[in-house]
Amino acid sequence: MTALDGGFHSPATQSATAFRGVMTVMAQPGHIVSLTGAEPPAPLSAAAGAVVLTLCDADTALHLAGEMDSPEVREWIAFHTGAPLTAPADCAFALGRWDALMPLAQFPVGTAQYPDRSATLIVEVDRLDACGATLTGPGIQDRAQLSVPDTDALIANHALFPLGLDFILTCEDRVAAVPRSTTLTAPEVN
Amino acid sequence: MTENAYNFAYLDEQTKRMIRRAILKGLAIPGYQVPFASREMPMPYGWGTGGVQVSAAVLTPEDRFKVIDQGADDTTNAVSIRSFFQRTAGVATTTHTQEATVIQTRHRIPEEPLNEGQILVYQVPIPEPLRFLEPRETETRKMHALEEYGLMHVKLYEDIARHGHIATAYAYPVKVEGRYVMDPSPIPKFDNPKMSGNAAIQLFGAGREQRIYALPPYTQVVSLDFEDHPFEASKADHPCGLCGADDSYLDEVIVDDAGGRMFVCSDTDFCDARQSAGFKGKDAA
Known part of the structure; x- marks a missing residue:
């Protein structure tokens, strides 16, 4: 496989479908949907690859954290999206595993007048299922549950609302999201 | 030139990505107006260029698309936008709310x-609820940042002082999740309660x-x-002349030169469905 492979074979319709998946999970935190169509080089998951193909282009600065910052991933992203790679402080999107993305304070959270000028973090996680922290807030009818990497960090992020970071969690071909508007409660420890 | 000369859903991919990123930020900050680089569309401003761009960014080939203009599926604006996406996106269309x-x-x-999974895209002329009170964008932006919404309450209070009640009947301002004051677009205030707790995703586009x-x-x-002046979702105090519904929003239609008039449902699909189910109003033929 070369950097030229693994993109959408039909970009207009596949990215439309992928976007609807991403929009659904961003609008309904806790929902998990399947995103397919991209075959990015390891360690990028299929879902993370589809998110990058759908949202990133030459207008969006992208930060690759930790093991994502490999020559294969760089070349694949350069060919398929043209997104410029930057440091965390200037990025619109960041891609990496949770630990590699720390500390969260290094990412832009927007300004009081432009809270939308904040980073969206695409976080690769080992497991993604509907158990763990309890989620409430816009997009959630009553409450939802989601396995999030670090509840306390997401609670601190929500405290910044309307500023803050938005998280897209990816695992294999599945995706979920935790926008800054979501209130989290840590899972009860038995 | 064939109709395939256009990209899927008319807009180019980079434009759609830009709009999609704005939609995601909008969903993450409910009620906050996200700036986006609106494009020229093949229709004049004021005809729904914002809504059309949002629709173009969210449509997939599997969708079933419905367009209404003041509730009606059969008016010029609705018909032309529906056929626009039929031609450029090849999507199926419908007039039935439930099927869309x-x-x-x-x-x-x-x-x-509306149900979960449905998407409602509003065409918005003036997205800034404070614009007629404060014309400077730099100032309204500060007011949103500081949650300084006293001016809006003064405006509603002046309504009461002048008319004895809040006379604002459409584009009635709302507060979203206790944070941002938002313009619901010029929907009648009758529709305001439907926005809250709605199962559908609601997107607003101002081109x-x-x-x-x-x-x-x-x-x-x-x-x-x-x-002491609670919000009231008001409508014309009549039943629909065609289907007899007394809980739907009504249009007043002048029927002759002698002051004759009738009230009919503004939502044509709702009215048609009731009429085919056998309901009859007093003016039904």
């Missing part, structure tokens, strides 16, 4: 409750003003009011 996956609307929310904002499903939306 994406509904673009000008100034109404369908009477039938000329270059703003996108959004309400995720089940978002709390409160119409601004006073304890």
Whole structure:
């Protein structure tokens, strides 16, 4: 496989479908949907690859954290999206595993007048299922549950609302999201 | 030139990505107006260029698309936008609210409750609720940042002082999740309660003003009011002349030169469905 492979074979319709998946999970935190169509080089998951193909282009600065910052991933992203790679402080999107993305304070959270000028973090996680922290807030009818990497960090992020970071969690071909508007409660420890 | 000369859903991919990113930020900050680089569309400003761009960014080939203009599926604006996406995106279309996956609307929310998975796209002329009170964008932006919404309450109070009640009947300002004051677009205030806790994703596009904002499903939306002058969702005090519904929003239609008039449902799909189910109003033929 070369950097030229693994993109959408039909970009207009596949990215439309992928976007609807991403929009659904961003609008309904806790929902998990399947995103397919991209075959990015390891360690990028299929879902993370589809998110990058759908949202990133030459207008969006992208930060690759930790093991994502490999020559294969760089070349694949350069060919398929043209997104410029930057440091965390200037990025619109960041891609990496949770630990590699720390500390969260290094990412832009927007300004009081432009809270939308904040980073969206695409976080690769080992497991993604509907158990763990309890989620409430816009997009959630009553409450939802989601396995999030670090509840306390997401609670601190929500405290910044309307500023803050938005998280897209990816695992294999599945995706979920935790926008800054979501209130989290840590899972009860038995 | 064939119709395939256009990209899927008319807009180029980079434009759609830009709009999609704005929609995601809008959903993450409910009620906040996200600036976006609105494009020239093949229709004049004021004809729904914002709504059309949002629809173009969310449509997939599998969608079933409905367009209403003041509740009606059969008016010029609705017909032309529907055929625009039939031609450029090849999507199926419908007039039935329940069957549609994406509904673009000008100034109404369908009477039938929407379901999870549906998307309601509003066409918005002036997205800034404070614009007629404060014309400077630099100032309204500060007011939103500081949650300084006293001016809006003064405006509603002046309504009461002048008319004895809040006379604002459409584009009635709302507060989203206790944070941002938002313009619901010029829907009648009768529709305001339907925004709150709605199961559908609600997206708002203002083309000329270059703003996108959004309400995720089940978002709390409160119409601004006073304890002693509570918000009231008002409508013409008549039943529909064609289907007899007394709980739907009505249009007044002048029927002759002698002052004759009738009231009919503004939501044509709702009215048609009731008539085919056998309901009859007093003016039904």
